[in-house]
Amino acid sequence: MRGAFLLTTRKRVIVALAHSVAFLFIAFLGFHSTAHPWSAAAPASLWALPGVYLIVSAILAALTALSGAFLERLYFGFCATSAAFGLGRQILGDPPMHAAVYVRVTMLSFAILTGVIMLRASQAESIPG
Numbered sequence: 001m002r003g004a005f006l007l008t009t010r011k012r013v014i015v016a017l018a019h020s021v022a023f024l025f026i027a028f029l030g031f032h033s034t035a036h037p038w039s040a041a042a043p044a045s046l047w048a049l050p051g052v053y054l055i056v057s058a059i060l061a062a063l064t065a066l067s068g069a070f071l072e073r074l075y076f077g078f079c080a081t082s083a084a085f086g087l088g089r090q091i092l093g094d095p096p097m098h099a100a101v102y103v104r105v106t107m108l109s110f111a112i113l114t115g116v117i118m119l120r121a122s123q124a125e126s127i128p129g
Contacts, residue, residue, distance in 0.1 A: 002125060005068030007075070010122040017115035020079065024108040027082065030089070030101040037093035053087035071118050078111035 007013050038050055060080035067073040082104045089100035 002121075003069035004072045004118075005066060006063060007067075007072050007118060010119065013115060013119045013122055016075070017112065017119060020108055020111045020115055023079075023082070024105065024112060027086075027101065027104040027108055030086075030104065034094050035089050038091045050087060050090045053083055053090055057083040057087050071114055071121070075111055075114040075118065078107045078114060082107035082111070 007016055036046075038046060057080060060076055060083050064073055064076040064080050067076050085100040085103045085107070089098075089104075
């Protein structure tokens with residue numbers, strides 16, 4: 001894809017798109033599960049998920065900042081927003097952040113749409129002519 005810094009080949013776009021589809025299915029599971037508010041008194045096992053969301057959100061935010069092309073930046077921005085709302089849901093629990101599930105599904109759907117557009121753009125660039 002022209003102007004891209006991270007998703008420079010068709011193969012990388014396909015891998016990114018596959019991850020987005022997998023995480024969209026995980027986000028859909030949020031409709032059927034509850035998240036309890038996180039607290040400092042929570043068992044160590046409950047600290048893992050907010051920690052993972054924090055790390056993933058930070059990495060995706062950094063990738064958004066590093067990305068070159070507009071579509072690439074948009075893609076990583078959608079993914080980072082989804083992860084940040086997942087973090088918010090894990091910290092605050094469901095009652096105050098039930099809308100986070102809807103935001104996550106929407107953002108990942110937009111990321112998939114953007115990924116498909118990038119995939120088509122990379123395919124069009126590889127056709128000689």
